[in-house]
Amino acid sequence: MTSMERKMADPAAAATVRCDACPVMCNIRPGLAGACDRYANADGQLVRVDPLVLLDAAKAQGAPVVAFQSEGEWDGRLVRGAETFVTAIGAGTTYPDYKPAPFIVSTEVDGVDMVTVVTEGVFSYCGVKIKIDTDRHLGPERAMVRVQGEPVGHVTTGEYGSQMLSLGGVGHLTGGSKKEGRVTCETLLALSNLQPVELVIDDGATVVVQAGAAPIVNGVPETKMRVGCGSATIGIFAPQWLGKVDEVVVVDDHITGVLSEHQAGKLLDIPPTGIRMRGRRSTPGRYFQVANPGTGWGGTDISDPLSILEPFDPKHAKPGLSMLMVSTTGEHFAYYELDEALRPVERPMPAPLADSVARISENCEPALCSVLFIGGAGGSLRAGVTDNPVRLTQSVSHGVTRLTCGGAPVYLWPGGGITFMVDVTKLPENAFGYVPTPALVAPIEFTMPLTRYAAMGGYVDHVRPASSLDPSAPHRRVAQPPDNPWPLTPLAVPDAP
Numbered sequence: 001m002t003s004m005e006r007k008m009a010d011p012a013a014a015a016t017v018r019c020d021a022c023p024v025m026c027n028i029r030p031g032l033a034g035a036c037d038r039y040a041n042a043d044g045q046l047v048r049v050d051p052l053v054l055l056d057a058a059k060a061q062g063a064p065v066v067a068f069q070s071e072g073e074w075d076g077r078l079v080r081g082a083e084t085f086v087t088a089i090g091a092g093t094t095y096p097d098y099k100p101a102p103f104i105v106s107t108e109v110d111g112v113d114m115v116t117v118v119t120e121g122v123f124s125y126c127g128v129k130i131k132i133d134t135d136r137h138l139g140p141e142r143a144m145v146r147v148q149g150e151p152v153g154h155v156t157t158g159e160y161g162s163q164m165l166s167l168g169g170v171g172h173l174t175g176g177s178k179k180e181g182r183v184t185c186e187t188l189l190a191l192s193n194l195q196p197v198e199l200v201i202d203d204g205a206t207v208v209v210q211a212g213a214a215p216i217v218n219g220v221p222e223t224k225m226r227v228g229c230g231s232a233t234i235g236i237f238a239p240q241w242l243g244k245v246d247e248v249v250v251v252d253d254h255i256t257g258v259l260s261e262h263q264a265g266k267l268l269d270i271p272p273t274g275i276r277m278r279g280r281r282s283t284p285g286r287y288f289q290v291a292n293p294g295t296g297w298g299g300t301d302i303s304d305p306l307s308i309l310e311p312f313d314p315k316h317a318k319p320g321l322s323m324l325m326v327s328t329t330g331e332h333f334a335y336y337e338l339d340e341a342l343r344p345v346e347r348p349m350p351a352p353l354a355d356s357v358a359r360i361s362e363n364c365e366p367a368l369c370s371v372l373f374i375g376g377a378g379g380s381l382r383a384g385v386t387d388n389p390v391r392l393t394q395s396v397s398h399g400v401t402r403l404t405c406g407g408a409p410v411y412l413w414p415g416g417g418i419t420f421m422v423d424v425t426k427l428p429e430n431a432f433g434y435v436p437t438p439a440l441v442a443p444i445e446f447t448m449p450l451t452r453y454a455a456m457g458g459y460v461d462h463v464r465p466a467s468s469l470d471p472s473a474p475h476r477r478v479a480q481p482p483d484n485p486w487p488l489t490p491l492a493v494p495d496a497p
């Protein structure tokens with residue numbers, strides 16, 4: 001029996017459709033979706049499950065001024081003009097890559113014909129960079145980050161008031177076990193779509209990360225991002241302590257500050273107090289490694305701040321000398337006075353010092369998790385834009401072609417290729433998808449003048465006016481976030497290639 005005869009004998013088989021939007025090539029039976037849930041078989045037709053997302057200019061930066069009667073005059077078209085942007089969210093993917101992108105649409109903007117090439121790119125080379133605002137030690141640099149026991153990334157450098165993680169990348173997606181690749185893909189997808197994920201760090205903490213939300217470290221929500229390191233805190237608040245206390249120690253895992261020794265104290269003529277610190281003295285009033293990293297005071301492992309002090313030097317110390325010890329967020333604080341034996345004894349905090357601690361806390365910003373998706377668009381997906389891919393790379397790097405991700409602005413890395421990062425909170429919700437190869441699917445739009453598109457070898461035969469898109473096609477209108485620049489605005493670099 002031939003394949004045609006088999007199909008005629010089995011109506012269900014006859015209605016099965018093959019999805020060719022990615023290398024998996026699913027055969028999808030009627031009423032079902034493919035492996036990624038992005039495509040389905042609707043009455044024998046292959047359809048993209050999610051609606052196409054259109055951005056409305058609203059109050060976005062640089063957006064065209066919409067006439068007052070514009071809404072009333074609307075003629076029913078899907079795209080009304082330069083105040084609507086067709087994103088790649090829900091647009092679909094073409095495969096193999098040399099097929100022109102699913103949508104190549106033109107729009108007139110201020111008398112210039114602009115083209116936007118729209119596709120949902122499949123990224124095997126992608127990941128997320130995470131910034132977690134916390135003083136607490138999450139894990140040693142290079143420690144593995146795990147989800148469901150699988151390695152999905154690692155701890156990278158600590159930055160100012162934040163711990164950084166690097167998750168995903170082609171190594172975890174393709175270079176480990178099948179389960180590692182799957183769990184990595186799930187993790188990246190959830191984080192990119194603003195969902196919370198519990199990350200377990202080897203020899204470190206368990207952190208719940210969600211873009212735009214406070215991190216939860218070992219079950220405790222973080223509230224404050226430090227005002228600065230211990231030294232910076234001394235530099236900021238030294239004048240406010242003058243005359244109210246003899247000594248201040250700002251406890252910090254990285255740089256603990258000591259007022260009387262610090263240049264800020266010297267310039268205010270604060271006399272020596274005989275304080276002696278543990279750890280390694282870097283420069284006057286700045287100490288490294290006063291304790292081990294941890295989740296206690298100032299990101300150290302201590303709960304008793306006196307544990308970072310050696311006995312006071314009797315040459316300068318005297319009974320009754322007062323001392324404030326405080327962490328870089330103002331979360332931990334204590335006040336001491338020296339007794340007759342020059343031992344610090346905790347006393348009730350004087351009101352003026354309590355005010356200064358409150359001022360430190362007031363100057364701390366809310367602790368948040370930031371998630372940046374990073375992907376390489378300099379590979380084969382360029383072939384869906386032009387038959388000469390390097391011209392697209394050059395056009396993007398010269399600022400003629402604007403690259404957006406779901407209409408959101410991106411940061412382009414210098415150097416070769418088209419490697420970009422985007423803040424996932426700037427995209428419409430559920431903008432990312434996946435395919436089980438495994439890889440992430442991210443929306444990508446390239447916008448440029450039509451003349452430049454033709455010059456780079458673009459698929460001009462496939463350009464169609466955005467206003468001709470079928471208004472009955474499933475779609476979702478979303479207001480462009482006001483902080484995002486309007487993606488259709490031409491970039492002003494007239495002589496670039």
Ligand code: SF4
Nearest residue numbers: 019022025026034036
């Ligand atoms: S995984 Fe999704 S995109 Fe890939 S072939 Fe299957 S249904 Fe199509």
